[in-house]
Amino acid sequence: MAKKTYHYYPGCTAEKNASASNYETSVMAMCEVLDIELKEIPDWNCCGASIGYAGGGELPRLAMNARNLAIAEQENPELDVVATCAACWLAQRETKERLLEDDALMKECNEALAEAGLKYEAKQRVRHMVEVLIEDIGYEELGKHVKKPLEGLKIAGYVGCQTNRPFGIAGESFENPKYLDKMIETVGAEPVEDYEKKVQCCGGALAFSEPEKSQAMIKDIIEAAYDGGADMIVTPCPVCQMNVEVYQEQINKRYGTKFKMPVVYYSTLLAVAYGKSAKEAGLDGQVIPATKLEEIAKR
Amino acid sequence: MSDLNAQMVEKYRNSFLKEVEANVEEGEWVKMCMQCGVCSGSCPLGPYWEHPPQEIFMMIRAGKREEVLKSESMWMCTSCYNCIVRCPRGLPITHIMHGLAHYAERLGLAPKQNPTRRFALMFWDNIAKHGRVNETVLSIKLYFMDGFSAGIKRALEMLPVGLGMLKAKRFNPWGLFFHKGCKGKRDIQKILAKAREIELAKAAKFGG
Numbered sequence: 457m458a459k460k461t462y463h464y465y466p467g468c469t470a471e472k473n474a475s476a477s478n479y480e481t482s483v484m485a486m487c488e489v490l491d492i493e494l495k496e497i498p499d500w501n502c503c504g505a506s507i508g509y510a511g512g513g514e515l516p517r518l519a520m521n522a523r524n525l526a527i528a529e530q531e532n533p534e535l536d537v538v539a540t541c542a543a544c545w546l547a548q549r550e551t552k553e554r555l556l557e558d559d560a561l562m563k564e565c566n567e568a569l570a571e572a573g574l575k576y577e578a579k580q581r582v583r584h585m586v587e588v589l590i591e592d593i594g595y596e597e598l599g600k601h602v603k604k605p606l607e608g609l610k611i612a613g614y615v616g617c618q619t620n621r622p623f624g625i626a627g628e629s630f631e632n633p634k635y636l637d638k639m640i641e642t643v644g645a646e647p648v649e650d651y652e653k654k655v656q657c658c659g660g661a662l663a664f665s666e667p668e669k670s671q672a673m674i675k676d677i678i679e680a681a682y683d684g685g686a687d688m689i690v691t692p693c694p695v696c697q698m699n700v701e702v703y704q705e706q707i708n709k710r711y712g713t714k715f716k717m718p719v720v721y722y723s724t725l726l727a728v729a730y731g732k733s734a735k736e737a738g739l740d741g742q743v744i745p746a747t748k749l750e751e752i753a754k755r
Numbered sequence: 756m757s758d759l760n761a762q763m764v765e766k767y768r769n770s771f772l773k774e775v776e777a778n779v780e781e782g783e784w785v786k787m788c789m790q791c792g793v794c795s796g797s798c799p800l801g802p803y804w805e806h807p808p809q810e811i812f813m814m815i816r817a818g819k820r821e822e823v824l825k826s827e828s829m830w831m832c833t834s835c836y837n838c839i840v841r842c843p844r845g846l847p848i849t850h851i852m853h854g855l856a857h858y859a860e861r862l863g864l865a866p867k868q869n870p871t872r873r874f875a876l877m878f879w880d881n882i883a884k885h886g887r888v889n890e891t892v893l894s895i896k897l898y899f900m901d902g903f904s905a906g907i908k909r910a911l912e913m914l915p916v917g918l919g920m921l922k923a924k925r926f927n928p929w930g931l932f933f934h935k936g937c938k939g940k941r942d943i944q945k946i947l948a949k950a951r952e953i954e955l956a957k958a959a960k961f962g963g
Contacts, residue, residue, distance in 0.1 A: 468888035473927035475890055475920065499938045501886040504879075506834035509853035510860055510872060511879025514780040516950040520882075523939075523946060564957075568950040572942035621836035622849075630840045657799040657835035661878070664897055665870040666831070669800055698925075702916050743919040 457491060460592055463528040463580070464494035465548065467541035468502050469694045476541070476694035478741025482723035483540050483585065485737055489601050489730040490593055494538065497528045503547035506618070507661045518561070519568040521551035526569055526576040536581040538588055540723075542618035542693035549582040549623055584619060586692050586722065590635055591626070598642050603731035604752055605644025611725070612648040612681035612689045613637045616696040617657050631655065636690060639722050643729035648684030653677040658699040667703075668710075674700055675707050678715050687748055688718040690725055697721060702743050718746035728753050757863035764820075771820040778958050780854030781847045788812035794838035794848050804828040808838060808848050811855070824859040830871045832856070873900055883947055886937025891930030 469476035487494060501524060502508075504517045512520070525548060528537050539545035555562040556578045566575055589598060613636030619625070625635055632654065637647035656677055659670025677700055681689050691697050701719040708715055720742070727737035734753040739746055767774035775782040788809065795807030806814060806828045814823050829852040838848040856872070859865040865872055874897055881893050898913060899906030920926035927934075937943060 468882075468890070471887070473924055473930075474888075475925050477925055478923065499886075501937050501939075501943055502882040502888050504882065505888075507871070507875035507878050508882065509780075509857050510875035511857075511883070512947075513857045513861070513951070513954060514854065515954045516883075516947045519946050519950040520943065523943065564953045565950070567953060568946045571945040571949045572939065574946075617833075617835040617837070622839045624840075657833050657837070659799075660833045660835070661874065662800070662831070662833050662871055664894070665874040666800075669803060669831075670833075673799055702919060705915055706912075741923045741925055743923050743925075 457593070457597060459491045459493055460588070461493040461495065461535060462538040462583075462588065463531065463535045464496045465500055465524060465528075465537055465539040465544055466496060467500075467539060467544040467694075469541060469698075475698050478738035479540060479694055479697065479721050479723065481736070481738035481741065482721055482727045485727040485732045486723045486730065489727075489732075490589075490598075492588065492593075495531070495535070497524055497537070498531065499527070500524045503541075503544045505543045505547070505661065508547075515561075515564055515568065517547075518551050518554060519565050521547050522555065522565050522569055522576045523572065523574060524548065525552060525578070525580065525582070526574040529577060529579055530574070533579045536583050536588075538583050538585055540585045540694075542584070542616070543695065545582065545584040546618045546623065552578050552580075552582050584625070584692070586619060586635065587625060589639075589722075595638055595642050598639070598726065602643055602729045604729055604755060606725060606729055606749070606752060607644050609645040609687050609748055610648060610685050611640045611645050612651045612684055612686040613640055613654060614651070614677060614681070614689045614691045614696060614700065614719075615654050616691055616693045617655070617660070618695075619692045620655055636692070636722060639725065640690065643725050645725070648681065648686050651680060651684050651686075653680040658696050660695055660699075663695075663699045663703065667706075670699065671703055671707050671710060674703060675711055675713065675715075678704065678707070678717050679713075681717055682715075686717070688720055688746055690720050690722055692722055704744060716744055718742060718744045718749075720746050720749065724749065760862040760864060763862065769818070771818045771823070772816050774820070775815050775855070775858075779851065779858045781850040782854060784846045784851060785812050785815050787844050787846055789844055791843060793841050793843065794846075797837040797841050799833060799835055799837065800831045804831055808852060811852075821864075823855065824862060824864040825866060826859075827866050827869050829853075829856040829859070830866070830869045830875075883944070884936075884940070885934065886940045886943045887934075889930050889934040889936070891927055892934070895931065
């Protein structure tokens with residue numbers, strides 16, 4: 457397949473030594489195999505995430521996102537903008553759609569952007585990496601590059617919220633999206649059937665501000681994966697990954713559970729299946745080691 | 756009472772609904788709610804809300820201004836968008852909740868001690884200054900938001916999590932002292948200032 461090129465919006469969590477730097481590592485390894493070229497948007501800024509509304513309100517938040525899109529448009533209006541983070545994707549796409557359908561808002565936003573000599577026209581598509589994999593590459597092609605099938609692994613596909621709602625992936629339902637399950641099958645592993653907490657909220661930013669309420673939900677997400685016989689959980693979202701992985705010790709203390717469930721990204725699975733080393737697949741970024749994937753990577 | 760709040764009370768004396776329509780993000784949708792309650796039943800933190808979304812919409816229409824704007828409820832929105840995709844009338848409920856919370860904050864009516872409010876404001880401050888999130892500064896500020904001794908206690912509780920992240924190279928201790936943020940942080944500040952100015956001018960003009 458010919459090389460595919462996109463504007464890339466990595467987002468704050470993908471920065472060096474930030475909370476999803478392991479996601480970034482695995483995405484780069486995966487893209488190299490699939491001949492996907494990612495051109496980072498120069499000097500991109502934060503999208504405001506899910507709690508930017510409190511201080512930001514409507515127009516400042518939209519303008520902040522429009523800055524990234526305007527820079528990308530200026531660089532090359534032909535390329536789609538691709539985000540790997542759920543919140544980044546959601547905020548950029550929401551900005552594009554809101555501004556496209558509301559001329560007055562677009563005018564106000566451009567008035568703000570003009571302060572930095574920028575102009576936004578909403579020409580480009582804003583997409584999630586998962587959409588690129590499914591729509592531009594396709595499951596069949598994704599499967600062709602598999603060198604080490606993840607045989608014998610049972611994996612719970614935890615989709616979470618923001619890669620699923622309000623936009624979601626075309627052709628998938630909000631209540632039971634299947635694309636992670638299909639990816640799990642594509643790399644030769646077995647998805648947990650009817651994973652009950654597939655689209656349950658992990659609490660998002662409230663894991664910081666209201667940890668007890670958030671951890672009660674995280675507990676259910678992990679418990680349902682164990683109930684389904686999962687060896688690990690896979691997710692497309694950096695906040696889901698962190699929330700479900702790093703608080704397991706605190707949850708164990710609070711609820712007397714004995715959780716030790718690795719949580720990885722879809723890109724981790726693909727990178728390992730494509731024959732990348734543990735380090736290249738970002739497995740050294742696990743707080744709870746994904747031992748079974750490490751063993752496959754070593755083979 | 757803040758000046759802005761006093762002005763708004765005077766201006767919309769008898770209609771909180773009109774005030775919401777004019778000043779709250781996506782507020783013009785509030786009148787479309789048919790009180791089915793699907794949003795309240797779909798909210799992951801629903802059991803904790805004093806007034807779930809459906810009730811908030813009715814309270815707005817009933818003119819319960821203080822009760823709505825001072826409520827902790829909207830601050831429990833996790834932005835999961837379950838309510839949006841399930842609402843049979845297509846109300847952008849998540850955005851309305853965010854909009855109400857932001858409006859309450861602007862008026863100085865938001866519950867001061869609400870932890871998500873405080874965290875969210877720290878977050879915005881963090882990105883508005885530097886353009887990108889400095890996770891290290893943000894988490895330290897969060898732990899110490901109730902003072903030094905409470906901060907030490909919280910930081911100790913969080914230490915194993917932090918060490919795990921550090922070992923996995925997903926936490927940057929140097930971020931406390933150095934984080935480059937965006938090169939165009941001045942530009943971003945100018946864009947944000949202008950956007951805020953436009954928004955406030957619009958709110959002042961509306962309805963009259």
